[in-house]
Amino acid sequence: MNILDAAYNTVHDYPGGASALAPRMGMKSAAVLNSKVNPNTETHHLTLVEASKMMAMTGDFRVLQEMNAEHRKVAIDLPDIPECRDIALTDTILRIGMKGGDVMSKFREMMADGRITAGEAQDMSKTIHRMQVKLAQLDSQIKACIETPQKEKA
Missing domain, CATH: 1.10.260 (434 Repressor (Amino-terminal Domain))
Incomplete structure (x- = not known):
């Protein structure tokens, strides 16, 4: 087509x-x-x-x-995200976006010589763990923005 x-x-x-x-x-x-x-x-x-x-x-x-x-591109459906005016949430997502390159930068450094040492793997694990903590915090903040029926009735 x-x-x-x-x-x-x-x-x-x-x-x-x-x-x-x-x-x-x-x-x-x-x-x-x-x-x-x-x-x-x-x-x-x-x-x-x-x-x-x-x-x-x-x-x-x-x-x-x-x-x-x-054009060899792809479009994806964006998720429906409830409205939330939480400044802390915005701050969290911006910090993740700015610091999220740590995983990619660390991977690039690790692969520069074409091999992965035990020390590099350990450093990468720490970087990934820090990112997972940040993402878990973001997930928690997003869930806190969802209005439940009980909140709406109060």
Whole structure:
């Protein structure tokens, strides 16, 4: 498949096809949308904004997936994270981000000569352990931000 086929299939696989999707996208007619996704039409083209809107409305991300494949990239779904205004949480994640390179830097140093000594392995274990402690703290802070039904009733 390619990007044009993905756009065509997104429209035509949508329940009700272009007739149902075009009005939701703010297009005057299904014929316009059909023309924009027809790979053989030279005069009408789907804009990036329209493609994004189409994906949001249909929940069909084949266009994005094909663009990623064409450019040897990947997209992942981001997790739903509850809103939390905890400054300490923000501080923790920033510190991990800034210091998180320790594991990678240590690994790079360790592999510089193409072998791993017992001392290097021990140093790496300590670095990994420090990172695990930081991540456990972050996990705990994130869980503390989740509002439980009991908290909401109080």
